[in-house]
Amino acid sequence: MSAPIGQPRVRLPQQMRTGEVIEIRTLITHVMETGQRRNADGAIVPRDIIRSFVCRLNGAEVFAMELAPAIAANPYIAFPLKVEGPGTIEMTWTTDSGEQRRATAELRPV
Amino acid sequence: MRQNRLSRRDGLRVAAGLIGLALAPRAAFAEMPAALRAALDRVLAGRTPEQGGITLRLPAIAENGNNVPMTVLVDSPMTAEDHVTSIHVLATGNPTPEVAAFRLTPAMGRAQVDTRIRLGQTQDVIALAETSTGRLMIGRAEVKVTIGGCGG
Numbered sequence: 602m603s604a605p606i607g608q609p610r611v612r613l614p615q616q617m618r619t620g621e622v623i624e625i626r627t628l629i630t631h632v633m634e635t636g637q638r639r640n641a642d643g644a645i646v647p648r649d650i651i652r653s654f655v656c657r658l659n660g661a662e663v664f665a666m667e668l669a670p671a672i673a674a675n676p677y678i679a680f681p682l683k684v685e686g687p688g689t690i691e692m693t694w695t696t697d698s699g700e701q702r703r704a705t706a707e708l709r710p711v
Numbered sequence: 712m713r714q715n716r717l718s719r720r721d722g723l724r725v726a727a728g729l730i731g732l733a734l735a736p737r738a739a740f741a742e743m744p745a746a747l748r749a750a751l752d753r754v755l756a757g758r759t760p761e762q763g764g765i766t767l768r769l770p771a772i773a774e775n776g777n778n779v780p781m782t783v784l785v786d787s788p789m790t791a792e793d794h795v796t797s798i799h800v801l802a803t804g805n806p807t808p809e810v811a812a813f814r815l816t817p818a819m820g821r822a823q824v825d826t827r828i829r830l831g832q833t834q835d836v837i838a839l840a841e842t843s844t845g846r847l848m849i850g851r852a853e854v855k856v857t858i859g860g861c862g863g
Contacts, residue, residue, distance in 0.1 A: 622819075622820035622821050626825075635829070637806055637807075658818060661818075662814070662816065663816050663818040663819060664813070664814065664815060664816065664818075664819060665813070665814040666811055666812070666813050666814075666824070666826075667811065667812040667813075668811055669807060669809040669810055669811060670807060670829070671802055671805055671807065671809070671810040671811070671828055671829045671830075672810065672811060672826060672827070672828060672829070673777060673778040673779070673826075673827040673828060673829050673860075674777070674778075676826065676827070677825070677826055677827050678824075678825070678826050679824070679825035679826070680819060680823065680824055680825070681819050681820055681821040681823050682818065682819055682820065683789075683818060683819060683820025683821075685818075
């Protein structure tokens, strides 16, 4: 059985202006099992991690990350994005077992 | 009796040879473990990276290696012509050196990534950044780890 994956939390600035570079901060609950650890019986606990994160803006990839077991549990990922106008960002997290979580956010420059 | 002494001497010779064999590769491994060499070669692909251009922000001392905040910032205009296309992070002292690989685009406006990493012991962390113009930059930071974080 694969480790549970939570609902992602995404934070954008309250207000943004066109031309501004904002920071998008994300957090998701996941144990990020390294595959190095042994359980009480001495058996290796199999690797089970979130292996990829992709952020798309209006359908086009703007940022992506391949994660390794060396990423801490409950992965925190933050990155900048230049606001060129209104748009929709969609983020996808994918685990080793292929399970996915999605989050969307609207860019609404004032 | 004579046979016995000879075999004992042979035994010593074999032992000395084994120690020599064991020490030689260990000295080389201390320079760069095979897994790290392989991970580095995959990113470098025969190229020599230039020093500088990367700010690798990590705490000098991490009390808990399980959760070490890391920022990688690359000096880049992030225009369509000249932007960072990828960042690779390697932990030189972890059992598996690969930490993360990032794909960047000019839409980001700034070449920066933030995450939290695991470090098994005191070690150097390396960041490599590649640009659309073919530049390859390398940055390095040492982190002293009080409690290792590889769940070992």
